[in-house]
Amino acid sequence: MSPTHVRPFALIPSRSLIYLPPSTIKSRASLSVRNHSKVHCRSSGRMSAVPVDIIEKSKQLAAWTAVDNHILPADKIIGIGSGSTVPYVVERILAQGAEVNKGRVFIPTGFQSRQLIVEAQLTLGDVSQYPVLDVTIDGADEVDHELNSIKGGGACQLQEKVLAEAAKTWVMVADYRKNSETLGTNWKQGIPIEVVPFAYAGVLRKLHSIGSPTAHLRMAKMKAGPVVTDNGNFVIDAPFAVEQMKEPAKLLTQLKLITGIVEVGLFCNLAKAAYFGNQDGSVTIKWNNGRVEQISKE
Numbered sequence: 001m002s003p004t005h006v007r008p009f010a011l012i013p014s015r016s017l018i019y020l021p022p023s024t025i026k027s028r029a030s031l032s033v034r035n036h037s038k039v040h041c042r043s044s045g046r047m048s049a050v051p052v053d054i055i056e057k058s059k060q061l062a063a064w065t066a067v068d069n070h071i072l073p074a075d076k077i078i079g080i081g082s083g084s085t086v087p088y089v090v091e092r093i094l095a096q097g098a099e100v101n102k103g104r105v106f107i108p109t110g111f112q113s114r115q116l117i118v119e120a121q122l123t124l125g126d127v128s129q130y131p132v133l134d135v136t137i138d139g140a141d142e143v144d145h146e147l148n149s150i151k152g153g154g155a156c157q158l159q160e161k162v163l164a165e166a167a168k169t170w171v172m173v174a175d176y177r178k179n180s181e182t183l184g185t186n187w188k189q190g191i192p193i194e195v196v197p198f199a200y201a202g203v204l205r206k207l208h209s210i211g212s213p214t215a216h217l218r219m220a221k222m223k224a225g226p227v228v229t230d231n232g233n234f235v236i237d238a239p240f241a242v243e244q245m246k247e248p249a250k251l252l253t254q255l256k257l258i259t260g261i262v263e264v265g266l267f268c269n270l271a272k273a274a275y276f277g278n279q280d281g282s283v284t285i286k287w288n289n290g291r292v293e294q295i296s297k298e
C-alpha cells in the first residue's frame with residue numbers, strides 16, 4: 001500500500017469520516033505540486049538526496065491525516081497556514097465535498113494561502129471578521145519534543161501566529177525532516193524574526209549582543225534588497241546556541257521585549273498536535289500531552 005492509501009481516520013472509529021481514495025481528489029491545489037527528482041532543502045541549503053516524490057508523499061500524508069482528524073463537519077471557521085505542505089491540506093478539505101465546504105469560511109495566514117483558498121473556490125474570510133477560529137492547520141520548519149516550533153521560513157510568522165492564537169485547535173503538518181528533539185537541530189538558518197524596517201539595524205545589534213552574533217537580514221533572491229513580508233516588514237534570521245534553543249519560551253519572551261521586533265518565529269505552547277509524514281508511509285503524531293502516536297501503513 002502506498003503512503004497515499006493510508007486511511008488515518010480508521011484509527012479514530014468514533015469519527016464517521018468517509019474514506020476518499022486519492023483518485024477522487026482533483027483540485028487546483030494539487031496542480032501546484034511538481035514532480036522534480038530532487039528537492040532543495042531549505043534547512044541545510046543543500047540538495048536533498050531523497051527523491052521529491054517521497055518528500056511530497058510524506059507532506060501529503062501528514063496533511064491528509066491531520067485534516068481527517070481535526071477538520072470535522074462541525075468546524076466552520078478554518079485557518080489555512082503557509083508553506084509547501086499546506087496545498088495538501090486544501091486538497092483534502094476539498095475532498096470533503098462541496099456540501100460541507102459551502103457553510104465554511106477559510107482564513108489565510110498570508111498571500112500564498114489566500115491564493116490557495118481563492119483558487120480552490122472556497123469562501124475567503126479575514127481574521128478581523130472572525131477572531132475565533134475552530135481550527136487552523138499550518139506548516140512548520142522544525143518541531144521539538146514539546147511541540148514548540150520554528151516557523152517563518154517563508155516569512156509568514158506574524159499572520160501565522162495570530163491565527164494560531166485565534167484557533168481553538170492549532171495543528172502543524174510537515175514531512176519527517178521537521179521532526180526533532182531540540183529546535184535548531186535541523187533548521188540551521190536561525191529564528192525568523194519580523195522587524196519594522198526602520199528599526200532593523202538596531203535590532204540586529206541587540207541580537208548580536210544577546211547570543212546571536214551571526215543574525216542577519218534576510219535578502220531576497222530575485223530582487224535587490226531584503227525580503228519584505230506580507231505586512232511590509234523585514235525579516236532577520238537569528239541563530240542561537242543549543243542551550244538557548246532548549247528553552248524556546250524563555251528566548252521568545254526575551255526577544256519579544258526588543259523594540260522594533262514585531263513577531264518572532266518561535267511558537268510555544270500553542271499546538272494541540274504535530275503530524276509528520278515519514279518516508280515509509282507511516283505518520284508520527286506528537287500530541288501536546290506528550291503522547292507520540294505512530295500510524296503505520298497497515
Ligand SMILES: O=C[C@H](O)[C@H](O)[C@H](O)COP(=O)(O)O
Pocket residue numbers: 081082083084085086138139140141150151152153154155156157160
Ligand atoms: O513562513 C512560512 C511558514 O512558517 C511555513 O509554514 C514554514 O516555513 C514551513 O514551510 P514548508 O512547509 O514550505 O517547509
